[in-house]
Amino acid sequence: MVKVFVKESAYDYAVLRKDMFDMMAAIGESSSVRISAGQRVIIKPNLLTSARPDKALTTHPLIIKAAVEYVLEKGALPQVSDSHASFTKFPRLIEECGIAGALNGLPVDIKEFTVSKKVLSTRGGKEFTPASRYNTLELAEDALEADIIINLPKLKTHTQMGLTLAVKNLFGCVVGRRKPQWHFNLGENKELFAGLLVTIYSVLRPEINIIDGILGMEGDGPGTAGIPRHLGVIMGSSNAVALDMAVCRMLGAEEMSLPTNKAASDMGLADEFTISGEMKYVENFIIPTLTSMVFGPPFARKILRNNLTSHPKNIEGACKLCNECVKICPAQAITNDAKRLHFDYDKCIRCYCCIEVCPHKAIRVYQPLALKSIKKISKVFHTR
Ligand code: SF4
Numbered sequence: 001m002v003k004v005f006v007k008e009s010a011y012d013y014a015v016l017r018k019d020m021f022d023m024m025a026a027i028g029e030s031s032s033v034r035i036s037a038g039q040r041v042i043i044k045p046n047l048l049t050s051a052r053p054d055k056a057l058t059t060h061p062l063i064i065k066a067a068v069e070y071v072l073e074k075g076a077l078p079q080v081s082d083s084h085a086s087f088t089k090f091p092r093l094i095e096e097c098g099i100a101g102a103l104n105g106l107p108v109d110i111k112e113f114t115v116s117k118k119v120l121s122t123r124g125g126k127e128f129t130p131a132s133r134y135n136t137l138e139l140a141e142d143a144l145e146a147d148i149i150i151n152l153p154k155l156k157t158h159t160q161m162g163l164t165l166a167v168k169n170l171f172g173c174v175v176g177r178r179k180p181q182w183h184f185n186l187g188e189n190k191e192l193f194a195g196l197l198v199t200i201y202s203v204l205r206p207e208i209n210i211i212d213g214i215l216g217m218e219g220d221g222p223g224t225a226g227i228p229r230h231l232g233v234i235m236g237s238s239n240a241v242a243l244d245m246a247v248c249r250m251l252g253a254e255e256m257s258l259p260t261n262k263a264a265s266d267m268g269l270a271d272e273f274t275i276s277g278e279m280k281y282v283e284n285f286i287i288p289t290l291t292s293m294v295f296g297p298p299f300a301r302k303i304l305r306n307n308l309t310s311h312p313k314n315i316e317g318a319c320k321l322c323n324e325c326v327k328i329c330p331a332q333a334i335t336n337d338a339k340r341l342h343f344d345y346d347k348c349i350r351c352y353c354c355i356e357v358c359p360h361k362a363i364r365v366y367q368p369l370a371l372k373s374i375k376k377i378s379k380v381f382h383t384r
Pocket residue numbers: 312328329330331332333334343347348349350351352353354355
């Protein structure tokens with residue numbers, strides 16, 4: 001049976017290095033995966049945007065360092081890579097996230113995923129449909145051609161998907177602007193997006209997955225609007241879906257409430273698992289609740305959608321008109337008239353990429369009054 005390993009840990013490198021080495025060895029033993037001399041190993045952290053480690057936006061540099069040293073100890077060739085969401089140049093991002101400093105002097109390749117390759121979404125040589133709707137994907141060539149993938153997500157909330165964990169972290173293997181393009185294609189349909197994420201996972205199948213939950217994020221993550229929260233734990237598995245399920249359990253979230261877990265279950269990829277180590281249950285973890293309520297007769301849909309769905313809203317005074325959100329928006333729903341931003345909610349697909357990239361916490365998730373009232377009423381009925 002699949003194992004999920006849990007270990008209390010800290011960003012004290014002597015402690016963390018041992019905990020990471022032990023966990024990577026245990027995951028290898030549990031799945032009979034060996035990292036051997038000469039193998040090319042991709043280490044895939046969450047490098048969402050340029051931010052200091054204490055902001056909890058990105059995988060902590062010491063977690064990455066421990067993985068790199070483990071790979072080097074095996075005589076293999078580590079490469080740290082991601083395709084990030086912001087417009088900061090990759091070398092500057094690596095510097096500002098503390099990764100360049102942490103890896104200084106180590107023989108490791110640190111480079112952005114830039115080249116895509118088309119791949120059939122097959123598993124074990126068999127066509128992976130109809131459970132998956134995606135026959136062909138374009139993913140980072142380096143990840144597809146690696147001998148081993150070590151997936152190092154950050155434990156964070158996500159305003160569109162609830163949480164971003166191990167499966168969601170692999171979306172960073174979609175290169176550059178293809179990411180927002182997928183958001184645009186799939187709109188606010190979480191089920192479709194989750195199906196895409198699980199299909200990407202089924203193709204890449206990282207051998208080692210360890211989530212950085214020492215300093216996690218709650219609230220309106222995964223960007224600067226989220227709130228860092230100390231959880232003091234790393235968790236790992238050879239199976240990213242089992243790891244995500246175990247994290248949900250730890251946070252008190254219903255496992256199938258995470259769209260990727262549900263999609264994985266529907267696709268036959270949610271294996272039974274056992275916990276190895278002492279699970280630390282977290283109380284009152286704030287997971288954003290988002291609604292997707294596109295319904296009603298066609299003539300009324302626009303009004304219903306704009307009054308009964310959450311949407312991004314600019315925070316007066318906080319916006320520096322830097323245009324990061326304008327550039328990332330896959331639906332071209334944001335315009336800047338040099339005095340303020342304007343959102344076109346008919347175009348907006350509620351992907352919340354704008355919140356992820358805003359460096360000034362100047363956009364929040366807004367719930368219209370009608371939506372709040374409906375939620376209150378339904379709460380009253382639920383508690384009766
Ligand atoms: S305005 Fe924000 S939430 Fe809406 S489509 Fe653009 S990036 Fe996505």
